[in-house]
Amino acid sequence: MSFWNKIKKNENIYYAVTNTKVQIGVVLFLLILLLSIIGPMITRYSYTEFAGPGYEPPSSDYWFGTTIQGRDVFTQTVFGLRSTILVGFIGGLIASIIGVIIGLIAGYKGGWLDELLMMLTNVVLTFPTLAVLIIVAAYLPYRGIVNMAVLVGLTVWPWTARAVRSQTMSLKNSRFVDLSRISSNHIIRILFEDIAANMFSYIFMVFILQFLGTILATVGLEFIGLGPTRGISLGLIMQQAVNWNALELGMWWWGIIPGLILTIMIVSLYFINTGLDEAFNPKLREF
Amino acid sequence: MGKYFAKKLVIYLATFFVAVTINWAVPRFMPGDPILSMIAQFQGLEGGQQIIQERFIENFGLDQSLIIQYFEFWRSLFRGDLGISLMIYPRPVFDIIKSSIIYDIIIVFPAVSLSWIVGNKAGAYSGFNKKADSFVMPFFYFLASSPYFWFAIVVVYVFGFRFGVFPTSHAYGTGMTPGFTLPFIINFIRHWFLPFFTMFLVGLGGWAIGMRNMIIYEKKANYSEYMKALGAKDKLVRRYAFRNGVLPQVTGLAIQLGTIISGAILVQMVFSYPGLGYRMVQAVQTQDFFLLQGCFLALITMALAANFIVDIVYMIIDPSIRASYEEEG
Amino acid sequence: MADTEETVLEVKDLKAYYRVMKGDVKAVDGLNFTVRRGEILGVVGESGCGKSTLAYSLISLNKPLQHISGEANLLGQDLMKLSREEKRKLKMKNISIIPQYALDAFSPTKKIKTFIKDMVKQHGRRADKEFMDKVKTRFEIVNLSHSVLDRYSMELSGGMKQRVVMLISSLLDPDLIIADEITSALDVTSQRYVTTLLADLRDEGIIGSAIFITHDLATLYQIADRIMVMYAGRLAELGNADEIVHNPRHPYTRALINSLPRIGIQHKDERLTGIKGTPPDLTDIEEGCRFRFRCQYRTEECDKSPKMEKTHQRHYIRCWNYESVGSDKNE
Numbered sequence: 001m002s003f004w005n006k007i008k009k010n011e012n013i014y015y016a017v018t019n020t021k022v023q024i025g026v027v028l029f030l031l032i033l034l035l036s037i038i039g040p041m042i043t044r045y046s047y048t049e050f051a052g053p054g055y056e057p058p059s060s061d062y063w064f065g066t067t068i069q070g071r072d073v074f075t076q077t078v079f080g081l082r083s084t085i086l087v088g089f090i091g092g093l094i095a096s097i098i099g100v101i102i103g104l105i106a107g108y109k110g111g112w113l114d115e116l117l118m119m120l121t122n123v124v125l126t127f128p129t130l131a132v133l134i135i136v137a138a139y140l141p142y143r144g145i146v147n148m149a150v151l152v153g154l155t156v157w158p159w160t161a162r163a164v165r166s167q168t169m170s171l172k173n174s175r176f177v178d179l180s181r182i183s184s185n186h187i188i189r190i191l192f193e194d195i196a197a198n199m200f201s202y203i204f205m206v207f208i209l210q211f212l213g214t215i216l217a218t219v220g221l222e223f224i225g226l227g228p229t230r231g232i233s234l235g236l237i238m239q240q241a242v243n244w245n246a247l248e249l250g251m252w253w254w255g256i257i258p259g260l261i262l263t264i265m266i267v268s269l270y271f272i273n274t275g276l277d278e279a280f281n282p283k284l285r286e287f
Numbered sequence: 288m289g290k291y292f293a294k295k296l297v298i299y300l301a302t303f304f305v306a307v308t309i310n311w312a313v314p315r316f317m318p319g320d321p322i323l324s325m326i327a328q329f330q331g332l333e334g335g336q337q338i339i340q341e342r343f344i345e346n347f348g349l350d351q352s353l354i355i356q357y358f359e360f361w362r363s364l365f366r367g368d369l370g371i372s373l374m375i376y377p378r379p380v381f382d383i384i385k386s387s388i389i390y391d392i393i394i395v396f397p398a399v400s401l402s403w404i405v406g407n408k409a410g411a412y413s414g415f416n417k418k419a420d421s422f423v424m425p426f427f428y429f430l431a432s433s434p435y436f437w438f439a440i441v442v443v444y445v446f447g448f449r450f451g452v453f454p455t456s457h458a459y460g461t462g463m464t465p466g467f468t469l470p471f472i473i474n475f476i477r478h479w480f481l482p483f484f485t486m487f488l489v490g491l492g493g494w495a496i497g498m499r500n501m502i503i504y505e506k507k508a509n510y511s512e513y514m515k516a517l518g519a520k521d522k523l524v525r526r527y528a529f530r531n532g533v534l535p536q537v538t539g540l541a542i543q544l545g546t547i548i549s550g551a552i553l554v555q556m557v558f559s560y561p562g563l564g565y566r567m568v569q570a571v572q573t574q575d576f577f578l579l580q581g582c583f584l585a586l587i588t589m590a591l592a593a594n595f596i597v598d599i600v601y602m603i604i605d606p607s608i609r610a611s612y613e614e615e616g
Numbered sequence: 617m618a619d620t621e622e623t624v625l626e627v628k629d630l631k632a633y634y635r636v637m638k639g640d641v642k643a644v645d646g647l648n649f650t651v652r653r654g655e656i657l658g659v660v661g662e663s664g665c666g667k668s669t670l671a672y673s674l675i676s677l678n679k680p681l682q683h684i685s686g687e688a689n690l691l692g693q694d695l696m697k698l699s700r701e702e703k704r705k706l707k708m709k710n711i712s713i714i715p716q717y718a719l720d721a722f723s724p725t726k727k728i729k730t731f732i733k734d735m736v737k738q739h740g741r742r743a744d745k746e747f748m749d750k751v752k753t754r755f756e757i758v759n760l761s762h763s764v765l766d767r768y769s770m771e772l773s774g775g776m777k778q779r780v781v782m783l784i785s786s787l788l789d790p791d792l793i794i795a796d797e798i799t800s801a802l803d804v805t806s807q808r809y810v811t812t813l814l815a816d817l818r819d820e821g822i823i824g825s826a827i828f829i830t831h832d833l834a835t836l837y838q839i840a841d842r843i844m845v846m847y848a849g850r851l852a853e854l855g856n857a858d859e860i861v862h863n864p865r866h867p868y869t870r871a872l873i874n875s876l877p878r879i880g881i882q883h884k885d886e887r888l889t890g891i892k893g894t895p896p897d898l899t900d901i902e903e904g905c906r907f908r909f910r911c912q913y914r915t916e917e918c919d920k921s922p923k924m925e926k927t928h929q930r931h932y933i934r935c936w937n938y939e940s941v942g943s944d945k946n947e
Binding site: 119122123124125127128129130131132134135136138139159212216217218219223224225226238241242248249250252255256259260262263266267269270272274275 | 294297298299301302305310313314324353425428429431432434435436437441443444447448458492494500542544545546548549552553556557567571572579583586587590591594599
């Protein structure tokens with residue numbers, strides 16, 4: 001049976017869709033995604049222009065208020081969201097791919113290869129990610145969305161690798177994989193069609209975690225001033241807010257609202273993840 | 288058990304090795320030759336530029352082959368020579384690190400320990416009480432999802448400015464002289480509180496969620512069923528489940544240390560709290576290359592030391608590791 | 617053998633269903649039987665016939681399993697009507713269970729002796745020296761070294777774990793113990809040992825009586841005094857072990873006995889007969905004898921649910937046509 005057919009047959013999809021947490025999470029996430037897509041289209045201002053007087057709290061003219069120089073916070077937020085989501089997606093994809101490949105190989109092959117890969121994983125895991133990113137980003141002459149995403153993706157994959165490896169190891173000894181082996185299927189086919197297809201739900205969950213991990217790491221970098229050199233990003237907004245003493249001046253909307261949107265997005269992703277975990281793991285299903 | 292430690296040691300050494308190598312390699316291999324541009328920066332400094340240039344050449348061994356440069360780097364490391372800060376010239380980097388590291392420890396250590404302990408208890412409570420669970424979990428999710436620095440911003444705004452209860456920057460007030468006097472200690476603690484509080488709350492969320500999930504899993508385990516079948520009261524079953532749920536939480540602690548330290552860097556930025564993270568970012572902003580290197584290595588070492596402590600704790604509480612120890616001994 | 621007339625457990629028309637999204641799984645659908653002191657009652661049937669559910673409904677009624685109707689009187693008290701706390705007090709002391717998952721029955725982070733002490737305290741006993749001496753005596757009965765007390769379960773072999781579980785479950789001398797498929801995961805020698813051990817515990821008076829649940833009739837026959845054959849949640853036949861095995865009257869019992877392989881007979885001499893067909897879906901069951909689709913003695917009457925009839929002293933059967941079955945002798 002091919003990869004996609006095996007996935008479709010999965011009854012887990014039914015449980016996933018009916019799970020409350022998943023439903024709430026998906027709704028919230030889609031709302032924010034929508035915000036990032038439509039927001040830039042409906043806003044009157046650009047994120048650099050001086051849209052109006054500074055110090056303005058949220059009003060009907062300036063939905064999220066204005067910065068100290070008079071830039072519209074809403075505009076900045078929705079454009080920044082775009083950039084953040086994009087980085088999260090690319091970085092998450094890269095991290096997932098690396099993590100899945102390493103996890104599959106380590107889990108399936110075992111032996112010295114496994115030991116080596118696990119050592120590598122542990123080394124990368126022990127590093128405080130931000131510290132590494134700071135050092136490398138500090139020397140990059142140009143920081144764009146894509147190379148930020150790649151950089152971050154290269155540091156967060158260990159989570160996936162470990163998870164995928166343990167799943168692979170338990171699946172490896174299951175009957176249907178043995179059958180596959182007996183029928184002399186090529187190892188790549190075994191890895192992908194049998195193991196990966198059964199782990200698809202799992203890998204999907206893992207991608208969500210990598211996605212949000214990448215976003216958090218990137219926003220952290222942005223906040224320090226090591227975000228993409230051009231353009232606006234959520235972390236940058238908040239950094240500016242802090243640098244201009246927005247909080248002391250009582251301009252809570254500038255520093256807090258962009259971060260709130262980000263936090264809600266991350267909460268929604270966690271909800272989806274936990275909900276999927278319940279859906280896919282019969283032991284966690286409550287009656 | 289010996290095998291357990293040996294493996295861990297290898298990983299730590301390897302990590303340290305990689306860290307030093309990254310430190311050494313990054314400035315040399317980045318496009319645009321950061322070293323030269325850094326030297327060029329000091330063109331304005333009278334006489335200073337000579338010293339800096341010599342220092343650079345000496346430290347980087349720019350006149351020698353790459354391999355020798357690499358070894359030289361290790362050598363100076365062992366001598367404790369991390370160079371001289373360009374920003375706070377001419378203070379040795381090692382010195383700066385020594386005085387900064389205390390600020391990291393006093394925030395991170397209590398915050399992590401407390402958030403882990405309280406988080407586990409809270410998560411277990413939530414796992415055992417379905418009613419409390421639906422109330423309390425969204426709150427923990429919110430905490431766990433908050434970026435460290437954003438939560439710090441919220442804390443600063445609410446407690447620092449809105450209610451003006453705590454100071455929001457630096458380790459102690461300007462005009463205060465450090466010493467073991469009571470006014471200083473109080474002032475110090477007041478400055479310490481908000482950064483600590485931030486790290487405590489954000490960490491709490493994650494541990495609570497983790498433990499709650501573990502408890503739900505353990506409640507359905509066969510040993511729980513057996514105990515209940517033999518008439519154990521709920522309290523005992525919970526005790527057993529908690530004890531089992533704690534193990535992965537300790538492992539989790541080791542895994543999260545990197546993230547926690549990253550978070551600490553960001554929190555220090557918001558509070559201008561003079562720990563290693565703060566210094567490191569300052570170093571980037573002022574292109575103080577030696578300080579940047581030094582802070583990076585110090586942070587990595589801190590992370591490794593913390594990992595090591597957690598490993599020891601895990602070994603003590605996991606019977607399967609102790610069991611193999613008894614076999615060997 | 618039952619030495620007194622004292623009834624330890626009396627089950628009257630017990631019904632327990634699993635209530636799930638798809639509907640009700642009628643796993644135990646009207647069971648009637650008694651267990652006397654000193655007696656070992658074997659419960660046998662195919663997978664899915666409800667025998668393990670019977671164990672759960674007596675000991676641990678967890679959702680989605682629910683008690684629908686009927687009684688289960690243990691020494692006069694109806695287990696189904698007791699409060700949680702009242703029932704808890706009976707466990708381990710009056711009614712106990714040796715679970716299916718012996719290999720996985722212990723918390724990995726507690727030593728065996730800690731577990732024993734904790735459990736015993738739950739029932740108000742002190743784990744003092746006197747008591748621990750009794751524990752050590754029990755260890756000798758099950759042929760285990762005292763050092764096991766200081767071990768963690770992961771340090772024990774499967775056979776050792778099985779014995780520890782039997783020891784702990786019977787530690788407070790229960791009036792009735794339920795042994796739920798305790799031999800299923802074992803090799804033949806271990807099966808023999810564990811089965812004999814159960815009988816020994818009964819002989820020594822450590823266990824008052826036992827319900828031995830298994831799908832393995834041959835093992836059961838070694839120690840059971842009476843045997844209850846279950847099919848699809850209901851009683852098929854219940855009676856003296858000898859009679860059930862050598863003179864089965866219910867078509868299902870007969871088919872079961874006939875499908876047992878016998879040593880010394882090969883495939884070429886005599887084919888192994890199974891029972892054609894599969895057990896019914898317990899969510900989708902209507903009126904009528906549940907075995908009729910696979911039964912060679914089926915008549916029109918069988919579309920109505922057979923009543924439970926008493927054929928003679930403590931022997932019950934649910935079948936309209938058992939008399940015609942009885943007249944066909946087995947080989």
